[in-house]
Amino acid sequence: MLRRTLPLHSPRLIRLVSINDVYTLTNLPRLHTFLSTLSPPPSAVVLSGDFISPSTLSSIDAGVGMISTLRATGVTHLSFGNHEADFKLGVLKERVRSFRKSGEVLNSNMREGGKEGGGWLLSLTSPTSIITSQNLKVSLHGYISDEPNMFPSNTFKGQKISPVFSTFKDIVKNQPEVDLHVPMTHQSIGNDIAFARKIADMDHSTVIIGGHEHEKFDDLVQHNGRKVRIVKTGENAERAAVIDLVFGEVVNELLEVRVEFEEMSNYSPCPVVSKIASKHLSVIKSMEETSIITTALLPTIFSERQMSSERTRFRQTSVGAFICQSVKLELEVDCCIINGATIKGNASYPSGKMSYAELKKELPFPTKMVVVEMTRKVLDDAVKWSRENVEEGGMDETKPDMEVARRGYLQTDYDYEVGGEGDDDEILLVALPRNLMGGFCKIKPLMDFGEELKSKRIYPNNDSIIKAIDIVVRFCCKERWVNLSETATFDDLDLNHDGVLDASEIKNAMTTFLGEEPPDFFVEAMIESIDEDHNGTIEIEEFKQLMASVKRRKKGT
Incomplete structure (x- = not known):
């Protein structure tokens, strides 16, 4: 001492x-x-x-x-x-x-x-x-x-x-x-x-x-x-x-x-x-038991797998795929990619549930997502490069046979992971962390693509950025709204019939119809997820807009 x-x-x-x-x-x-x-x-x-x-x-x-x-x-x-x-x-x-x-x-x-x-x-x-x-x-x-x-x-x-x-x-x-x-x-x-x-x-x-x-x-x-x-x-x-x-x-x-x-x-x-x-x-303690993600939200391909982010720098994980799928569906784009270093990793969820706090631990950094148009070839080349190449200095040259962790290993959404090949020249809307195009993790196809965007003066600026954690939370909150809509109408939820849903009505609805009493922070997150006019309540038009987006999503899957 x-x-x-x-x-x-x-x-x-x-x-x-x-x-x-x-x-x-x-x-x-x-x-x-x-x-x-x-x-x-x-x-x-x-x-x-x-x-x-x-x-x-x-x-x-x-x-x-x-x-x-x-x-x-x-x-x-x-x-x-x-x-x-x-x-x-x-x-x-x-x-x-x-x-x-x-x-x-x-x-x-x-x-x-x-x-x-x-x-x-x-x-x-x-x-x-x-x-x-x-x-x-x-x-x-x-x-x-x-x-x-x-x-x-x-x-x-x-x-x-x-x-x-x-x-x-x-x-x-x-x-x-x-x-x-x-x-x-x-x-x-x-x-x-x-x-x-x-x-x-x-x-x-x-x-x-x-x-x-x-x-x-x-x-x-x-x-x-x-x-x-x-x-x-x-x-x-x-x-x-x-x-x-x-x-x-x-x-x-x-x-x-x-x-x-x-x-x-x-x-x-x-x-x-x-x-x-x-x-x-x-x-944080109040969030530990509040499940925001469950295996019910995972597509069939992963339904039999344990929810896990273990070895996210080595392989595609179910948590990585879920995060990407959430961003893809919420932003209504064709594909989402996020590098493995962005996801904290090394956690499994044998209960099939992930709390809000655990999601925050999985995405602790302000991963700044942007949406860009790129060809399928650029996307395919980037995913392949990230899974086969290693950043300079990232490999122990004395142990060439050792399995190598890749900070840039690209996690993708479910649809891309299981989808078939497309035309190289097909234009896709892709959500990804902006810094990957600026040289982070040295994924060459994305770096070259970033330089091309800069030369055309269409490189995404700060106003284009949305944090990944915010997108995922918004998606999960909307899924709760979808669950409510499957068992109750807007009028059923509007207990005092004043034409709007406030925090107490939403909390009561989740307790009554979903069998869970959410903490206040989660109710606030649900309101924020679809509250277009930011007045702290949900009007019927905002509720209808959500239902319309769900229909578009299902039509596209």
Whole structure:
């Protein structure tokens, strides 16, 4: 266990504690306990990106529970990760505003503006934070990666990302009174190493507190007579790093960077923080027994198979096929493909049911679906390529006979999987994750197709995106409506005969006609699935539109 107390005659130091990439609340109560044992206490507790997504809870409450628990834990500084871009800017703004009640959000290299709605990034985030102690001044920075293809259009929701190193240089130049500059980064370890070398070329020694990777790193870059240490703790606060910046007794010069990692499993959860976390997690608990998918929704081809997403990077799975089929039918397209890495995988459902929470776990990322026209040949070539080729670096060359997991293994809808061959030139409407056409998973036929769309200036923009999880939930909710319509008319459901169905009537109908009493969140999802005018109730015309779409669907199958 970490030595928590320094000797009485210790050199001057500033102590930091770091974590990164936190997707669950599980270890935060333990982290609070650990922080209380440290003497001297840390001057800052920092989290280097990915603090509100992806997680089951955040996909439901948009990060409210995570921010609340981080504040209670004692985290003082956040910086942005790539998954903070999973949310709309307005949602992110509210989470930042909430965290600022007790801490700071650092944003050093997104300060040049962007599309309308992002101006708050300048007012609610800080380029640096100055920590003072024992006549020392340390400047914390926060950097989002400027690596190509990290984001669509190489921007953070339309906000320009300035180069990490040139921004660092400018800040150093403009803060001559600071004794040490400490960058918090959210980028790949390769980019952190390159960044460390450039810092050393500036005749600086420091520590880079990094995120993005989900493994522990403690690398020392020695270059040009200087030392730059790179520290990453891994995901979910499973461990924390205590970083002591040791300075000379008289001169404010960094003598040493001491780093010790501590596993949070060694500590008991703080009861107060646990209570806060449990309060926010209660919404997930209410969903655990609410079945949103059952084998009754699976076509005959899979009805005798166990519902499973196991080995989704190796083979077609029933869950992968169901997700694709749901998107296909809901969007009324000819085919849907989704790469295996998008589906969390490795789960089976022997009961033949999948809860709403489990669906969220299967699709934890904001898989951004678009619909494009492509020839059957492009589609067939892409599916074949994804199942036969491996991304560069994805194979262990010392074990050529080992079965290889493919991030890009394309899951397809049932109809495509069992359908016959068609004409190569046939034009199909295909739903797929947009980033596959931008180079994600390196599926060459889709990359070539994406370049063709760009050359024709018809590449799907942000306005074309729909999240896969939202499409599947909408489909499943509509299926519940179909089940209701098979046993009751609109008039049967409209108990007070006012011409609309409200939440209480829908809940009563599901209990009466389907034998299940759904929680409020599911009733709200059902309303949202067909509520065209967004007034919170269902009119008879909206009900008729649903029935018409069902007829079209059945006619096409």
